[in-house]
Amino acid sequence: MIELHNVTKVYGTDVTALDRLSFAVEKGEFVFLTGPSGAGKSTLLRLLLRQEVPTEGTLTVGGRELATLSTREVQAYRRSLGVVFQDFKLIPTKTVFDNVAFVMRVLGVPVEQQRRRTYQVLKGVGLQHRALAYPPELSGGEQQRIAIARALVNEPQVVLADEPTGNLDPDLSLEIMDVFRDINAAGTTVLVATHDRALIAHVGRRVLHLESTRGARADA
Amino acid sequence: MRALAYAWQEAVASLARARWTLLLSIATIAVAFAMLGAFRVVSGTVERVAGGWSEAAEVSVYLDDVVTEAEQAAIRQVIDRSGLAAGVTPVSKEQALARFGAEFPELGDVTASLDANPFPASFEVRLSEAGMAGADALAASLAAMPGVADVRFDRQWLSRLIAVITALRTAGWLAALALVLGAATTVVAVVRLSFEARRDEIGIMALVGAPVAFIRGPFVVEGAIQGALGALAALGGLALLGRALSRALGPLAAALGSDAIRPLLWTDIAGLLAGGALVGAAAGLLATWKWDPQGPLAR
Incomplete structure (x- = not known):
């Protein structure tokens, strides 16, 4: 599903964030990406989100080489992903319902279907009763x-999460991880x-350990 | 269609949030488009009046007091054969004197005290529309004929007047263009403010894969709405101004002819509204032009 082959990312002329990184994540896998600060986790996620392109090497997701995508294709590719950020990145001026339904709305999904699917996923995370609230009215755990x-x-094939529990207390973090485990159990690839x-110990899945600019090492 | 409906909803919501900057923008556009509309009215009126004067232009051929009938016939023949005359009126010395007496009755004593009639006989040649172009040549050939004392063609001052009007019109269009560009700059600034205020939201939209049309669209529509509202306000202002001026300048309008003042036509109104919307939309697009949908979030 995700393949990196000798991916190098250099900023400016001499700051190497990733150095000849190669690994593959199979369809339906649950993989942790870990490593010390500065090891390149955020850079790798930016590459996977196609916010940046590798300086060298190839990165393919679902058979598509990301560096070759046009602007329109990049947006379509992003719609095929599910992305969860440490700071949630919810639109504060839209209700919970609108934040969740937005992707379906731009895809032209019929309104009734948008409503049904949005309530379904909100129910899945236990927050269907907060559909009309605005993000600032929610706790950190609820926002995540x-x-x-x-x-x-949007029923993505791949879910990427960048430090999804970084702003949450330990109990909530375990709860969120259980949600990811359920998602993976339904067949979605999770990174x-x-x-x-x-x-990592709680979920117990494969770990890709990034070491400073030296590439990834599979620990489990 | 989906993107347009979304853009419309988002633009209206955004404008409702920023009422004061919206009012500033509308006012600026209204001033620019009011100037443009007023200029269109003035320009149209001046063109109409000058056109009327052009149609009324005539060549006056003054005859010698000793002109013979054969010379008069030859002069008349040249005028008729030129094909430039829409009508010719022979005016005798007596008719000229009577006309002067009628037009200036207070000078009756002066003319009565003269021993002889000082007014020359003449041919008044009213030019056809096509005749305006060849009138100079006709006047020159008539002036060279025996029996002709003088030829006056009042097109010369009219030509100068039209040249002045043309220069003023060019300057007016340039001034109006500058005002419209100024208004567009204001719209760019207002839309840019709105864009900056929502930069984080836009970054999130880009990351979840919103098509570029969904991201830029609301700002383009926002600009178009501002432009159209500004043009609408300008039209309202022009209507009020027109009503006030028609009262104040009624006598002048009557002197120029009852239909001399050219109102804004439906095509002008539609043009101003469409122009306002287009200028606003272009400004909205310009305000978001440098944004890179693939760039890092919230940069």
Whole structure:
């Protein structure tokens, strides 16, 4: 599903964030991406989101080489992903419902179907009763679950999560990880970047450990 | 269609949130388009009046007091054969004197005290529309004929007047264009403010894969709405101004002819509204032009 072959990312002329990184994530896998600060986790996620392109090497997701995508194709590719950020990145001026339904809306999904699917995913994260609230009215844990609902609403094949529990307390973090485990159990490929070893131990899946600019090493 | 409906909803919501900047923008556009509309009215009126004067232009051929009938016939023949005359009126010395007496009755004593009639006989040649172009040549050939004392063609001052009007019209269009560009700059600034205020939201939309049309569209529509509302306000202002001026300048309008003042036509109104919307939309597009949908979030 995700393949990196000798991916190098250099900023400017001499700051190497990733150096000849190669690994593959199979369809339906749950993989943790871990490593110390500065190891390149965020860079790798930016490459996977096609916010940036590799300086060298190839990165393919679902058979598409990301560097060759046009602007329109990049947006279509992003719609095929589910992305969860550490700081949630919810639109504060839209209700919970609108935040979650937005992707379906731009895809032209019929309104009734949008409504049904949005309530379905909100129910999945246990927040259907907050559909009309605005993000600032919610707790951090609730906001992260809304972000997860938004990531899932379009039934993506791949979910990327960047430190999804970074702003949450340990109990909530375990709850969120359980949500990701359920998502994966339904067949979705999940890639979670985190440095929280307790979470990794709790879920117990394959770990890709990034070491500073030296490439990835599979620990499990 | 989906993108347009979304853009419309988002633009209306955004404008409702920023009422004061919206009012500033509308006012600026209204001033620019009011100037444009007023200029169109003035320009149209001046063209109409000058056109009327052009149609009324005539060549006056003054005859010598000792002109013979054969010379008069030859002069008349040249005029008729030129094909430039829409009508010819022979005016005798007596008719000229009577006309002067009628037009200036207070000078009756002066003319009565003269021993002889000082007014020359003449041919008044009213030019056809096509005749305006060849009138100079006709006047020159008539002036060279025996029996002709003088030839006056009042097109010369009219030509100068038209040249002045043309220069003023060019300057007016340039001034109006500058105002419209100024208004567009204001719209760019207002839309840019709105864009900056929503930069994080836009970044999120880009990351979840919103098509570029869904991201830029609301700002383009926002600009178009501002432009159209500004043009509408300008039209309202022009209507009020026109009503006030028609009262104040009624006598002048009557002197120029009852239909001399050219109102804004439906095509002008539609043009101003469409122009306002187009200028606004272009400004909205310009305000978001440098944004890169593939760039890092919230950069």
